[in-house]
Amino acid sequence: MRSWVLEALIEVICHGQYSNLYLKHHLKECPSKDRALATHIFYGTLQNYGYLNYCVNQYVKKKIPNRVRILLLMSVYQLFFLDKVPAYAIVNEAVTLTKIKNPSLSGLVNAFLHRVKQKDILLPDQEEEALSILYSVPSWLVYMWKAQYGIQQTKTMLSWTQQILPIYVRRNALCSTIEDFENSMFTSIQDDLYIYHGNDVAAHPYYQQGKMSIQDIGSYEIACFVDAKPGMHVLDTCAAPGTKTMAMAERMKDTGQIVSVDLHAHRVQLIENDAKRLHLQIVKALCKDARDLENLGLFDRVLCDVPCSGYGILARKPDIRLRMKPEDMDALIPLQQDILERGSLHVKENGILVYSTCTINKKENEKQIQSFLKKHTDFVLLEEKTIFPNKGQDGFYMAKLEKQQDSLL
Structure with missing residues (x-):
């Protein structure tokens, strides 16, 4: 099991794989009885990557191969944060894994893990x-x-941001009943949202039959915030992989139309595949740049869930920590402005424009809306909310704007 975790961490840390996608495609390679613990160690190591490196650096002064360093990181995580795993088992497994490809360093690994203590780690005074x-x-x-x-x-x-989040699923009310979800695999959270107590959602019959989808609380709240009604025409400008699109389509009882736009053809295919799996007819997926939406017409609801820095989802996607740069955040702001600007051109009179992100940063959130409203007096802010990261939930921001009638301008 720890061998699988080591290889998974190497793929994410050294080769740039996305943690959630790697688990989706490779968790099945881990023995089923070990998957929960393996996932815990995998995510926990990534969430504490900086701290664990700091701990290793206080004891290990020589340069060591990335493979050995990552093995030390995951081992320290287990020693410091997993009370139910015996220390001797962690140390013995680490030494065994070291001997496979780096036998000359097995003594260093053994000595370090016997010596390192959390209480001895000195933090800066600032x-x-x-x-x-x-x-x-x-x-x-x-x-x-x-x-x-x-x-x-x-x-x-x-x-x-350090918590290990549960798996949430959204019930498709169009082809399932509440009674279907009244069993030990599910715990109801709100409306049609449940905690899933299994490991591989995609292997569950309900998923394959279109009765449920993976969706986190914040993402679901944004879909609800749009308040799309049956029969409406809705535009989702940055839609892939389609999670919010599908939630809105289900809430619309599969009547009306949702045009879901994404820049990349392979991601548009994800939207189409999910609509088919969920037996939804009203979703029309298009390969388009969200900054070029000509000829799409006007809509009752427009959702601009824009690319963002992702600071609100550090718990769910801990590999973001490995690549965070302040200049990346600043580069996203003009793109967000462009998408919001273009999306606003397709809102009917009395229609609703929703802007949302999965980040906690006023530059990308409140200040974007303030800047937009200064330029567009034909829109008024109806509601905005920030969902801060808290127990069992990521962080999100959403703002709802209404397009006013010409006669009221």
Whole structure:
């Protein structure tokens, strides 16, 4: 099992694989009885990547191969954070795995793991720098969140970005009943959202029959926030893989039409495949740039769920931590503005425009809406909300704007 975790972490850390996609395609290679623990170690190591590296660096001063370093990281994670796993088992397995490809370093691994203690790890005196290390995020993010939301909210968010989130599924009410989900595999959360207590959702008959889909709480709330009614025409401008599109289509009782746009043809295919799996007829998927929506006409609802920095989903997608750069965030802001601008051109009078992100950053959220409203007096803000990372939930932002009638301008 630990051999599988090591190879999975190498793929994500060294070769740039996305953690969630890697699990989706490769978790089945891990013995079924070990999958829950393997997933826990995999995500936990990535979530604590910065802190674990800091711990290793305090003891290991020589340069070591990436494979051995990653093995030390996952082993330290288990020693520090998993109470029910015996220390001797962790150390013995690490030494065994080292001997396979790096036998000359097995003594170093053994000595380090016997010596390292969490209580001996010294953090900087500066609070922001200490938080950066402790929660494995760049110090600039800590300073930014502190400036925008205050130190207490920042500490709370950082704490929740370390949680291992459950798997959530959305019930397709069009081809299932509440009674179908009244068993030990599911725990009801809200409306048609459930915690799934299995490992491989895609292998469950309900998934294959179109009775359920994977969807997190924040993503589901955005789909509900759009408030698409049966018979409406809806535009989803950055739709792939289609999770919100499908939730809206189900809430619309598969009447009306949803035009779902994505830039890449292979991702458009994902939308089409999911609509087919869920037996939905009203979804029309198009390969288009969200900044070029000509000839699409006007819609009752337009959703701009824009590309963003993803700071709200660090728990769900911990590999974001490995590649976070402040300049990437700044580069996204003009793109977000363009998508919102183009999407607004396709809203009917009295129609609704929803802007959403999966990040916690006022530059990408509130300030984008403020800037848009200054340029567009024909839109009014009806509601906005920030969902901060908390127990069992990622962080999201959403704003609802209404297009006013010409006579009211």
